[in-house]
Amino acid sequence: MAQSSSGNPATREYLQLLRLHEALLNGLQSARAELSAPDTAGLVEKIKARTGSAPDLAPVKTAVEEAIRALKMSESEIQGAVVEVTGADFEVDGISNMPAYLKRFLAERSTQPGFSYDVSQDEVRGWVVRWKEYTHKGTVRGYGQFYERPYAWL
Numbered sequence: 001m002a003q004s005s006s007g008n009p010a011t012r013e014y015l016q017l018l019r020l021h022e023a024l025l026n027g028l029q030s031a032r033a034e035l036s037a038p039d040t041a042g043l044v045e046k047i048k049a050r051t052g053s054a055p056d057l058a059p060v061k062t063a064v065e066e067a068i069r070a071l072k073m074s075e076s077e078i079q080g081a082v083v084e085v086t087g088a089d090f091e092v093d094g095i096s097n098m099p100a101y102l103k104r105f106l107a108e109r110s111t112q113p114g115f116s117y118d119v120s121q122d123e124v125r126g127w128v129v130r131w132k133e134y135t136h137k138g139t140v141r142g143y144g145q146f147y148e149r150p151y152a153w154l
Contacts, residue, residue, distance in 0.1 A: 014082045019136055021075045028068045035061050082111065092119060095127050102146060124152050
């Protein structure tokens with residue numbers, strides 16, 4: 001297996017595979033939207049009115065849903081193979097009391113390209129972690145923030 005500079009075997013190939021998964025997922029979601037669109041239902045109704053029988057798209061919709069589910073499961077397995085750092089091993093500068101699930105969140109995503117976060121200190125809420133994730137195209141995929149004491153200002 002190829003070794004990357006970070007020590008993970010085949011990290012670059014895994015990341016390319018994740019980008020391929022993203023493209024395939026977009027295509028499958030587009031197909032699902034087309035199958036469920038009002039225009040498609042209108043076409044089926046027109047066919048039924050003219051011929052007396054309508055094509056059954058339910059098996060096709062089910063197959064697309066199953067493909068989406070399988071693709072997401074595969075993507076999860078690939079991400080697990082890419083991420084070597086566990087939440088317990090991950091440390092955030094300036095935060096000693098971060099819950100394990102937040103450490104795991106940052107550990108998993110900080111190894112992916114396009115993910116960034118910063119830590120600041122708020123006098124009322126304690127530490128604040130702001131994060132943002134970009135796609136390979138440069139658009140924002142997700143963003144958010146979490147606090148040490150989220151309800152302290154109430």
